[in-house]
Structures are given as C-alpha cells and as structure tokens.
Amino acid sequence: MKSLLPFALMALVAVVAFYAFPYNLAFLTRVVITMILVLSLDLLIGVTGIDTLGQAALYGTGAYAAGLFAVHVWADPVAGLLVGGLAGAVVAFVSGLLLMRTHGLTLLMLTIAVAEVFQELANKLDWLTGGADGLGGITMNPVFGTWQFDFIGQTGYIYAVCVLFIVTAILKVVIGSPFGLSLRGIKDSPARMRAIGTPVGRRRVAVYTLAGAVAGIAGALAAQSTALVSLSVYDFQVSAEAMIMLILGGTGRLWGALIGTAVFMAVHEVAASVDPFNWLFIIGFLVLAVVYAVPRGLIGLPEEIRRMVGRLK
Amino acid sequence: MTGLEVIGLNKAFGGLTVARDINITLAPGDRKALIGPNGAGKSTFTNLITGILEPTSGEIRLDGRDIGKLSEAQRVKAGIAKTFQITNLFKSLTVRDNLRLPLLERRGLTGRLIRRSDREGGVEDEVESLLSQFRLSDMGDRPVERLAYGQQRLVEMAMTLALKPRILILDEPAAGVPSSESPLIAEAISGLPQDLAVLVIEHDMALVFKVARRIVVLVSGAILTEGTPEEIAADARVRDLYLGASHG
16 A cells, blocks of 8 residues: 555646646646656666666657657557557667676767667658658547547646556566566676576666666657657757756656656756756756755655754754 | 586686696585685685686586586576675665575576565565574564674575575685674584585684584695595694794
C-alpha cells in the first residue's frame, strides 16, 4: 500500500495542473514527456551507475521512427508509441554492444558521438526525414479510435500522463525485481557482481536496451504531440539537460527524476518569461545551490531539513 | 580426482615470472593455508584460479575437468568462489540484499524482471539461515556501509558461501580486522561446511595455525614447501622467511 502513495500524489498533481493551467497544456505535456526521458536516464545513471550523455540518440530515434510510422504506415498513436519504443531499444542494443564495454569518460564521449552520428544521418537522409526542414505532415488518429487530439492539447496531456504512469509503474516493478537488484549491485561493485557469477556486460546491455525503449517512447510522444520532428531531437542539449534535471531531483529512485524535471522546467519557463536574456543565470544558480546544499538532490530535501532542525535543538 | 587440481601453473608478465610451476590440490574437506611474504605471488595465484588472469601455461582442473578456459563467471557457476582481500560489498544495499544477490544468481534468477526480489521463498529462507550462521540477524536491514569492519568481513564470507561453492578461497579474511574481532573470523571459518574445500590466504599466523590443517609456503612465485602446521613451524627456511635470515 505504501508504495502506491507516490502514485496517488502524482495523479493528484497531474489533475491539479490540468485545471490550474488550462492554457499551458502544451507546456505541461512537454514536461511530462521530458519526465519519461529523464526516467530512462535514471535507470542508467541512478540505478546501474552507467554515466551517459547520449540519451538524445535514443530519444531522437524514437521520435523519427514514430513520426515516419505515422506519416507512411499508420497514424495510430499507441502503435506509434510501440514503434518508437522498439526503435529506441534497437538503437540502444546495437550501440550498447560497443558502448557498454567502456566506462567513465570514454563512455561519456562515445555516447555523445553516437547522438551526433544520428543527427548527421538524419540531416543527410533528407529525402526521408525532411533534413533541416524537419519531418512534418504528422496527423495522429484518435487515441484508441475514440479521443481526438484537440488544439488546446487536453487529449495530448491526458494521453502523455497515462503513458508516464504506465512507464513509471513498470520501472518500479523492474527496479524491485531480482534484475533490478542486480543493477543496483552493478552500481555498487561490478567486480563483486562478476565474482558472484553475474554476466555484468550483458546486464549492462540489457538495461541500456530497456532505457532505450523508454527514451524512444518519450521521443515518440514528443513527435505525436507536436506533430513535428526536427533535427534538434538529437541535440546534445537534450542529453545534457536531462542529466541536469536528474541530478537536480536526485538519482536512483525515479521520483527524483520526476521532481527534478518539473522544477527545472517550471523555473526555466518562469525565468525565461521574466528575463528572456538572463534566465540561464537563474537555472545555473538553482543547480549550484541544490548540488551544494542537498547533494542527493531535491528528493533528499525533507531528510536534510529534518537533520538541520535536529541539529538546532 | 574430485576437487581442485593445479598442475604446473606458470604466469609471466613479459620477462617477470610471477607464478612458477605451481602444483596444488584441494580436495573436499581440506583446510589449506597459503602463506608467503609480500610479493610472493599469492594474489596472482588466486587470480589465476578464479579466472581473472590467464595462465601462461599449466592446467587447472575441477573434478578432472579442465576449467582453464572458463570465464570468471563460469568458474563461479562451476563451484569456485573467493572472498575479496579488501572488503568488496554492495555498500549502499542492506545486508539482506547483499546476501540475496548471490543466492538469486545461483538460482539463475537475476535476469527476472517481475516479482519482487525479496519474495523468493527459498532465497529468503537461505538469507535468514546465513544471517544466523554468521550472527548477523540483528543487522539484516542495515546498509552494509554502517557495519563494523569485522562484521563486513563476515558479510563478505556469508555472500561467498551463498554461492554454495565447493572450492572456497578466502583471500586475507582477517585483513584490516582489529585483533579484538579476529576470533570472530576464526570461529566463522571453523563453522564452514565440512565437505567444503577451503584455501585460506592469510598474513595473520595465529589465524592460519588455528584453522589450517596443511600449509603451503609460496616464495617468489614458486612453492617452497608444503606440510602440516607443525612441520611448517619447525622448518628453518620458513622461519628465515618470516624472521629474517639474521637469527642465525
């Protein structure tokens, strides 16, 4: 029962946001999609200890796959999500066979390189992807043939929130499973995992593939809700910001990924409208303050406050 | 033979020979100790047996089967397990989770994505019995990093035992343990299953003489001598090694 509490809280926040900001649903949808992307990153960085800056490769491929599928094959949203997830998983699996043999800085550099390669590929294949003009002409069918996407974005928001719930629930189950425990073991000590007989390399590829599926689903959602896929889905900024959001919220427990994304994007939105020129300054300050004061991220804040209050007494 | 057989094992890094024609057998029930001064090649020997290093030549047989080509993970599955010289645990995980991982791995369950990791009946029973065997029951839900060092060494041993090995290599089980907690380690070693073949690599001579029934002395990568504790204690060469040649 206790494990359902955060889900109830999540549902409450989603409903309140829906009614409180009826004209910002497009932005809220973007937040929800980014949450899914950051969840996929938490699975790698937070749970397994695989540091990567190439999540855009998986996210972008999911977006293009879903976009192309909608344009050329079938405009069903749910089928598109599955296609996007599958595309992300395939890219992660194939690139993972090479990437997961490396660690540390080498891994960071290679993951960045993979995303760049995909961006260039999408640029060169402009007959297929639209190149720098982006892939347009995406019109989605109603969700389950019933709920039409509307221009205020109500359907899009509810649809994205449902996907977020399902993805979070699945990842919670995975992390609590024996497989998930072995991932946490790999984070603490890969050498010890090998010594108890776990094929660590294969586990790393497996979790990278799973994260690829999740990031691909996020990309597919982005393609469907904005009806456009541009080369920017492969931008380094996508990967880097996802990592900042994760660190801001706190790694390893999924909820941190959600909180970090919400706070980062909300502050970004507000700061950019208050001061369009210096908003990066505010974001930078926020990240510095959190990393300095609460190294474990915003999710560690209540405990940190409790400790500080305890010290005062 | 049943058990472990090491035949003519050599290992060289370039021109540097770190293992020279090593022959050792380890049968079920054996309690052997491997001693030797720093740099004698004890760690190299362990790494050769467990598959972290590949020998230059020689054979490693388990129950008559050549296991020299198996990977580290495959050798664990075949029944060879070792503890780490420096405690190498899953520090942020609880003691129970630390024990669950090898138990789940032994049953081939760590690839499973559904069902919670703490709901596997057989595994949970074994977790509890290991906890009580090593007197860790009170601290089962504590993260390992909050345990005293001696207790961490016990978790280390319990984890390795969880793999149900037939050959157990204890790599300096008492290293870094304060002498007040050292009897705890000796007691734990005495409590190991009788049919297990145990090789202890240790500096602490008091511990070695307490637990070992045979002692192998390794010097500069080669075996100097092998014998009972009494024979080793009486051996002038061994005394020279440990006391220095100056005693005459």
